Amino acid sequence: MSEPIENRPDDAEIGRAVEALERGRLVILPTETVYGLACDAANPEAVARVFAAKGRPRFNPMIAHVTGIDAARRIAALDGRALDLAEAFWPGPLTLVAPAVDTAAVCDLARAGLDSVAVRAPDHPVAQAVLSRFGRPLAAPSANRSGRPSPTTIADAADETGAQAEAALDGGPCRVGLESTVVGLFRGELLLLRPGGVTRQQIEAVAGPLSESGDEARRSPGRLSPHYAPSAPMRLDVRQPAPGEAYLAFGPDAPAGGLVWNLSPAGDLQEAAARLFACLRAADRAGPGAIAVAPVPDEGLGEAINDRLRRAAGKTG
Ligand code: TXA
Numbered sequence: 001m002s003e004p005i006e007n008r009p010d011d012a013e014i015g016r017a018v019e020a021l022e023r024g025r026l027v028i029l030p031t032e033t034v035y036g037l038a039c040d041a042a043n044p045e046a047v048a049r050v051f052a053a054k055g056r057p058r059f060n061p062m063i064a065h066v067t068g069i070d071a072a073r074r075i076a077a078l079d080g081r082a083l084d085l086a087e088a089f090w091p092g093p094l095t096l097v098a099p100a101v102d103t104a105a106v107c108d109l110a111r112a113g114l115d116s117v118a119v120r121a122p123d124h125p126v127a128q129a130v131l132s133r134f135g136r137p138l139a140a141p142s143a144n145r146s147g148r149p150s151p152t153t154i155a156d157a158a159d160e161t162g163a164q165a166e167a168a169l170d171g172g173p174c175r176v177g178l179e180s181t182v183v184g185l186f187r188g189e190l191l192l193l194r195p196g197g198v199t200r201q202q203i204e205a206v207a208g209p210l211s212e213s214g215d216e217a218r219r220s221p222g223r224l225s226p227h228y229a230p231s232a233p234m235r236l237d238v239r240q241p242a243p244g245e246a247y248l249a250f251g252p253d254a255p256a257g258g259l260v261w262n263l264s265p266a267g268d269l270q271e272a273a274a275r276l277f278a279c280l281r282a283a284d285r286a287g288p289g290a291i292a293v294a295p296v297p298d299e300g301l302g303e304a305i306n307d308r309l310r311r312a313a314g315k316t317g
């Protein structure tokens with residue numbers, strides 16, 4: 001699945017990163033979704049360093065990253081439907097939230113004191129190499145400072161939290177570009193806590209219908225955290241940008257001009273997802289009066305793209 005990586009870290013570099021993790025230090029880790037800021041999930045001091053580096057509210061729990069299903073089952077009680085989902089989508093952009101079974105392997109602080117734990121097996125050779133050499137779960141939120149867009153390149157990750165990390169591993173540009181889909185398992189119910197790299201349709205095809213949740217924010221604390229908003233105001237569903245506005249286009253009919261970034265000239269949602277955060281960062285850096293965004297179809301990956309766009313526009317309801 002992975003694309004060639006120019007500066008793929010060698011064994012020695014991976015060894016140094018693993019050794020830093022063992023000492024409770026932080027490592028910028030590439031995954032297929034976005035770059036993570038990783039630490040030993042069992043070490044509360046290391047986890048506290050990640051909260052501090054991101055400026056992240058401590059009520060917001062972290063995802064424990066593991067190599068695969070066997071390692072996941074040691075920390076989370078995965079029922080039949082959860083295992084079906086893990087079989088279908090791991091390694092890959094799916095996070096499962098389930099009751100915690102080993103509360104030392106993923107410490108209280110990493111779980112924000114909850115009795116559940118979020119777990120995922122990333123589909124990236126560098127992340128997998130680090131996880132298997134480390135041998136235990138790694139807590140890794142996205143490597144942005146809280147309230148900023150998730151980094152999808154090593155340069156953006158280094159800009160955000162590089163100063164707090166002892167090592168930064170280059171895994172190339174992230175293939176998916178949006179964070180993982182978070183699915184919660186609560187008393188036999190399956191809830192979509194965060195749309196992401198695996199679509200609702202893909203989940204439902206494997207595990208049956210997802211329940212709608214009225215109180216999803218309480219169950220997924222991250223939905224309450226500050227989210228990325230560019231300095232310029234944003235307007236969504238705009239077909240014709242006004243003069244002076246930056247424009248994020250989608251599809252072949254984009255207007256020509258200096259402040260236009262096309263998420264996908266071919267109108268391909270996968271490409272748009274992969275480019276979304278980098279285009280938002282670029283448009284914001286240009287310092288426009290406003291950022292207008294073309295309509296993006298709300299099907300498939302479009303659900304997650306529109307979720308991130310609404311949050312960036314300050315519409316979190
Ligand atoms: O793709 C991704 O998921 C990336 C890469 C690095 O793996 N990670 C990521 O982590 O996006 P973060 O911390 O930025 O987002 C994790 C989300 C948050 O919304 C958090 O609230 C939710 O997962 N979460 C974690 N543990 C949870 C739990 N026990 N119950 C409910 N939600 C949980």
Ligand code: MG
Pocket residue numbers: 141142150
């Ligand atoms: Mg994040």
